[in-house]
Amino acid sequence: MRQRKPKFVNEYVDSHGKPRVYLRRPGQGANRLASAFVHAGILDGLSCGNERYERMPEVRRVKVGSIAAVVRPYYGSTEFKALAVSTRDTYSGVLDRFVDKHGEGPIAGLQPKHINKLIDEMADTPSAASNFRKRLKGLMDYAVSAGLRSDNPVVVASLKSATPSARKLACSAHRA
Known part of the structure; x- marks a missing residue:
């Protein structure tokens, strides 16, 4: 048989x-x-x-202190795991593309001017630029909470990119 x-x-x-x-x-x-x-x-x-x-996932070596070295533990964090699976897939797609291009760079050297330059390069797709900024803000929030950075350069970059009148309006609304 x-x-x-x-x-x-x-x-x-x-x-x-x-x-x-x-x-x-x-x-x-x-x-x-x-x-x-x-x-x-x-x-x-x-x-x-x-x-x-099952096929084992591809393992890449990452340099300590690099952007890629922050993204990997971010995927294992409770903030990331609390998201729905489809949301995690979307977020990781955005961050993986960022790591493929800039993953070797140091996380500590990332400044608001670098973030503004990356966002400006995406000017032809404003929604993608906005999504990238949000994902990067979450990643940098994680890096600050993990002690890998002292500040979040994405928050500073978004304040500096606003027009002076918009900043003045935001400050007056905050005081009121």
Whole structure:
């Protein structure tokens, strides 16, 4: 009697007569398996969702004190984990793009003028620039609470970018 093959395992014979066996989980690439393992029943745990056989995430080395070194623990923080999964995906997409471009730079050297320059580069997409500023503000708030920075340069940058009349209006409303 032939055993059922595990879930997500595809088995076929290619055009050269070689048996091929692949593990194809939804949303992931195909992992080639040795056909002997499947026939011996070694990989039966795959149908139960055994985590050992899933592809490991890419591990990048980051320099201590860099922007990338702050983003990684931010993803593990309670502030970030309290968000809904779809919100976390959106936020991490914005921050990952930032890390890909500027992740090697020092977190302590990030000044309001650098943030304003990054925002100005996104002038053609104002909503993306606004979202980036909000995500960066949350990241810098985390860096301040973790003791990696003494101030949040995003807050200073947003005050300096406002027009003088807008600042005067905001100050008068605050006093009242």
